[in-house]
Amino acid sequence: MNEVQLFPEQASVFAGNVDQLFWFFMLVAGLAGTITALLVLAFAIRYRAGAQRYRHSPHHSLLLEIGWTMPVAVVVVALFAWGAKIFVSLYSVPDGATEIYVTGKQWMWKIQHPNGQREINELHVPVGEDVVLNLTSEDVIHSFFVPAFRTKRDAVPGRYNRMWFRATKTGEFHLFCTEYCGTDHSRMIGTVYVQTPQEHMEWLREGEDALVSLADRGGVVYTRYACGSCHAEEEGERGPGLENIYGKVRQLADGSQVVVDEDYLRESILYPNAKVALGYKPVMPTFKGQISQQNVNELVAYLKSLSPDRAKQASLGGTK
Ligand code: CUA
Numbered sequence: 580m581n582e583v584q585l586f587p588e589q590a591s592v593f594a595g596n597v598d599q600l601f602w603f604f605m606l607v608a609g610l611a612g613t614i615t616a617l618l619v620l621a622f623a624i625r626y627r628a629g630a631q632r633y634r635h636s637p638h639h640s641l642l643l644e645i646g647w648t649m650p651v652a653v654v655v656v657a658l659f660a661w662g663a664k665i666f667v668s669l670y671s672v673p674d675g676a677t678e679i680y681v682t683g684k685q686w687m688w689k690i691q692h693p694n695g696q697r698e699i700n701e702l703h704v705p706v707g708e709d710v711v712l713n714l715t716s717e718d719v720i721h722s723f724f725v726p727a728f729r730t731k732r733d734a735v736p737g738r739y740n741r742m743w744f745r746a747t748k749t750g751e752f753h754l755f756c757t758e759y760c761g762t763d764h765s766r767m768i769g770t771v772y773v774q775t776p777q778e779h780m781e782w783l784r785e786g787e788d789a790l791v792s793l794a795d796r797g798g799v800v801y802t803r804y805a806c807g808s809c810h811a812e813e814e815g816e817r818g819p820g821l822e823n824i825y826g827k828v829r830q831l832a833d834g835s836q837v838v839v840d841e842d843y844l845r846e847s848i849l850y851p852n853a854k855v856a857l858g859y860k861p862v863m864p865t866f867k868g869q870i871s872q873q874n875v876n877e878l879v880a881y882l883k884s885l886s887p888d889r890a891k892q893a894s895l896g897g898t899k
Contacts, residue, residue, distance in 0.1 A: 589694035590752055590773065591744045596665050598729070601662070603897025627877035669730055672743045676709035680793070680876040683714070683734035683756065684723030686763035691876055695790040696783055700752065700769035704746055705779035711743040713841060725771050731757055739841045748772040782817055798817045800874045804866065818863060825850045825886035831856040844879045 589595055608830035679702070680691040690698045706709050714723055714734040723742060724731035732742035756767035774782060791799075801807065809818035824839045832855040837843050846853055848870065870878075 584807055586751070588748070588752070589724035589727070589729075590748050590750065591725075591730065591746055593612060593665070593744065594727065594729045594747070596766060597656045600658075600661055600665060604658065607658070632801065658824065660886070663792050672711045672741050673709050676711040677704075678880075679704075679710060679712050680873075680880070681712045681714050681734065682721060682872045682876065683716040683718075683723070683760075683767075684872075685718050685761050686756070686767040688721075688723070688754070688756075689873065691793055692783065693793050693880070694783055695792045695796065696785070700754070701770045701772065701819055702769065703779060703782050706746050706749050706773050708776065709743060709745050711741055713876070714740045714742055715845075715872060715876075719760050720758050720766065721728055721756045724812070725752055725753045726755070726756040727752040727771075733758060738847065746771075749773045749775055749778075758775055784838050793880040794884035795881075797874075797877035797879070797884070800870070800878050804870070806878075810864065817859070819859055821882055821885055823886045825883050827886075831855060832857050832861075841883075844882050845875055848875055848878060 585600070589598065600700065657793040678693060681702075682689045682691075684687050688700050688702075692698075692703075692704055696703075712723065712732075714732055715738065716734040716736040718736060720736070721734040722731055725733055725744070726754045727860055728744045728746065730742060730744055732740050734740065750773055752773065754766055754769040758764075807819075809816060810821050811818075812822060825844075828836050829839050829843075831835055837854055843854065847863075849865060849867040851865055852861040855861045
């Protein structure tokens with residue numbers, strides 16, 4: 580890993596496709612550039628000052644016009660279609676992917692695994708399994724980039740961005756922040772460890788006795804902030820019940836609708852009056868500034884665990 584590499588390793592299901600498209604693009608651009616340069620040279624010689632040839636040259640050639648525009652149009656449309664296909668595969672999160680929360684902060688990556696394992700600037704994932712990262716930020720925009728996976732996505736304050744991948748080889752791979760985010764942006768780097776499923780299970784179990792799952796941590800946060808004193812399933816409560824709401828359409832007081840996803844849950848914790856459920860008054864206090872992003876992630880995981888059937892469809896927020 581120490582020698583200078585022109586190209587990073589191919590270590591995810593996207594890598595081969597992205598590289599093929601890249602090289603095809605290079606080929607097209609190289610051909611177009613070469614042909615143009617040669618024609619410039621040829622015309623410069625043929626029609627140089629003093630040459631007589633241009634006097635009776637034709638003004639227009641339909642065959643020539645069609646002959647050069649059509650092949651170019653076909654190639655450009657093919658490039659678009661090919662790129663769009665890869666783009667869609669990058670952004671369509673498959674069902675059942677393991678969900679990991681990643682929070683960017685000047686200048687580090689904080690990572691929370693579903694079983695409660697946590698790490699900073701390191702990400703351990705199993706090979707051959709789908710993983711989806713719920714990316715967000717505590718301060719400014721960062722961007723999570725693993726060159727060997729050929730995928731990246733911004734970590735934006737105030738929303739979850741979902742990024743998925745399936746690693747295809749074990750090993751250690753560079754992780755970069757690829758959005759300028761201040762003084763130590765260049766040091767906001769880390770390592771992705773792709774492990775065999777067996778190794779990964781063992782890694783996840785390290786310190787098992789002290790581990791509390793993300794959803795259970797969220798339950799503790801829920802109790803600490805006394806969310807349950809208003810949110811209950813009974814009639815006449817001040818807040819709507821929170822069971823089996825994930826993935827469902829919710830009617831709002833202003834007549835619009837919203838699908839309950841990670842972003843809606845997060846927003847409703849930090850900005851409760853942004854989208855008030857139908858039949859309720861905007862009486863919930865904001866928890867912005869009182870609750871850490873890690874706690875919000877835990878609460879969201881807890882609320883999703885209250886909708887066990889829906890939460891399994893991990894791709895809800897990723898494909899809308
Ligand atoms: Cu974080 Cu650049």
